[in-house]
Amino acid sequence: MNSPKKDYKSLTDEQLIFEFQQEDVEAFNEIVFRYKDRLVNFLYRYTGSKDDSEDLAQDTFLKLYRSKHLYREIAKFSTWFYTIAINLAKTNLRKKVRYNAISISDIDPDEEKDFELPASGQISPEDSANASIENVYIQNAINSLNEKFREVIILRDIQDLDYEEISKITDLPLGTVKSRINRGRERLKELLKEIYKPSN
Numbered sequence: 001m002n003s004p005k006k007d008y009k010s011l012t013d014e015q016l017i018f019e020f021q022q023e024d025v026e027a028f029n030e031i032v033f034r035y036k037d038r039l040v041n042f043l044y045r046y047t048g049s050k051d052d053s054e055d056l057a058q059d060t061f062l063k064l065y066r067s068k069h070l071y072r073e074i075a076k077f078s079t080w081f082y083t084i085a086i087n088l089a090k091t092n093l094r095k096k097v098r099y100n101a102i103s104i105s106d107i108d109p110d111e112e113k114d115f116e117l118p119a120s121g122q123i124s125p126e127d128s129a130n131a132s133i134e135n136v137y138i139q140n141a142i143n144s145l146n147e148k149f150r151e152v153i154i155l156r157d158i159q160d161l162d163y164e165e166i167s168k169i170t171d172l173p174l175g176t177v178k179s180r181i182n183r184g185r186e187r188l189k190e191l192l193k194e195i196y197k198p199s200n
Helices: 014-023 025-047 050-068 077-105 111-114 126-129 133-144 147-158 165-168 176-194
Strands: none
Touching: 014 050, 014 077, 014 133, 014 176, 025 050, 025 077, 025 133, 050 077, 050 147, 077 147, 133 147, 133 176, 147 165, 147 176
């Protein structure tokens, strides 16, 4: 007699990862379905790059697939999952900074006048056609934030995670998280005012 098919959609994230730890690949597929769009959006906001966000999302799910047995029930699944994602994003950012430093140092001084770094979070014509002007402005402002403010603002105001979860993901004291969110919001308001400032 066949056992009844599991209703994966009714399971919590923690139940899904437990099922996946028992080698149930359908549980992993449900996790991907639940988190894919949110994860890509989070990584896009963090990196400002559509290509990087999609690549890092794939890397995050791959790491989850390979490291499923490292998850322990003492933490919420989303906390553990976003910690993987943000660590990969930070590593990617450090690599880019090193690459840019090497590239800039190799520029011929005679050609330097023609060299121009692309604008932070530059969006292709294809992408900009699908995004509101306001969204582009907000992303550029987010990209301009110091990294310590950017990560907590994205986790709180875009991913809607609570302060305690952000504290665990970033490994920061709760008071520091709240302070950085408040300061990050103030800085973001200042940046948006500058962006929206009408030209004379």
